[in-house]
Every structure is written in structure tokens, then in C-alpha cells.
Amino acid sequence: MRTRPMLPALAASAALAGCAGAPTPLPEPASEGARLVAARCGACHAVPHPARLRATDWPAMLALMERRMGERGLAPLAADERRAILAYLQAHARP
Ligand code: HEC
Numbered sequence: 001m002r003t004r005p006m007l008p009a010l011a012a013s014a015a016l017a018g019c020a021g022a023p024t025p026l027p028e029p030a031s032e033g034a035r036l037v038a039a040r041c042g043a044c045h046a047v048p049h050p051a052r053l054r055a056t057d058w059p060a061m062l063a064l065m066e067r068r069m070g071e072r073g074l075a076p077l078a079a080d081e082r083r084a085i086l087a088y089l090q091a092h093a094r095p
Contacts (some may be wrong), residue, residue: 024049033088036081041065043074050092058089 023046026034041047053061062085066077077085 023047024051026050027092028088031088033084033091036085037088040069040077040081040085044068044072050089051094053089053093054095055090055093058086058093062086062089 026037026047026049028034029038037050038047050058062082066082069076
């Protein structure tokens with residue numbers, strides 16, 4: 001009896017590797033911004049890389065994320081945390 005080709009399984013494991021492999025590390029990992037993003041932005045999904053969005057798109061996304069934090073009953077960002085996170089995300093945003 002012939003075994004079925006293994007292509008679907010290979011494709012599935014490749015897709016998983018793309019997603020579940022080691023995430024791209026945050027730039028300047030010791031900076032305040034990176035520490036805050038790691039601490040506050042990984043509660044609901046993987047910690048997002050700043051290069052995911054352009055600098056001009058981060059303010060609206062951050063505002064949306066603050067709304068999601070409120071909906072989930074998470075502590076809101078303090079004003080200085082918000083400033084540091086936004087500055088960090090924009091400094092390392094997608095060009
Ligand atoms: C309370 C849960 C929660 C926290 C905490 C949170 N997010 Fe999100 N995030 C979401 C949800 C839910 C979505 C899906 C879009 C939506 O429904 O708003 C999302 C989507 C995103 C996306 C879009 C994902 C994509 O596929 O491009 C980005 C970028 C993002 N979040 C960044 C952040 C950043 C930066 C922080 C920290 C400031 C953060 N998130 C913290 C819940 C959260």
C-alpha cells in the first residue's frame with residue numbers, strides 16, 4: 001500500500017515555523033521603550049515588533065490597544081508609559 005505524499009504535512013509545519021519560530025527580537029532591548037512594550041504589549045498577543053507599522057500609523061493603533069486594555073480590565077498606560085512606548089514604536093517603525 002502506497003503512503004500518501006507528505007506535502008501537506010510539510011506545508012503545515014513550514015507555516016507553523018513561520019509563526020511559532022523565534023520572534024524577531026525587539027530593537028534596543030534594554031531601552032525603557034522596549035521594556036515597556038515587552039511588559040505591556042504581550043498580554044493578549046505576541047509582543048509586536050515596532051517595524052510592523054509605519055510611524056504615522058502607531059498613534060491610532062496605540063489608542064486602539066488602550067481601548068482593548070480597558071475592555072479587558074487591564075491597567076491603563078500611565079501618561080509617561082504611553083509617551084515612552086509611542087516614541088519607541090515610532091523610532092523603530094517600518095520606514
Ligand atoms: C487587552 C489586550 C491587548 C493588549 C494588552 C494589546 N493588544 Fe494589540 N491587539 C489586541 C487585539 C484584540 C487586536 C486585534 C485587533 C483589534 O481587535 O483591535 C490587537 C492587534 C494589534 C496589532 C495589529 C496586529 C497585526 O496583525 O498587525 C498591533 C500592531 C498591536 N495589537 C500592537 C499592540 C501594542 C503595541 C500593544 C502595547 C501597547 C498592544 N498591542 C497591547 C489586543 C491587545
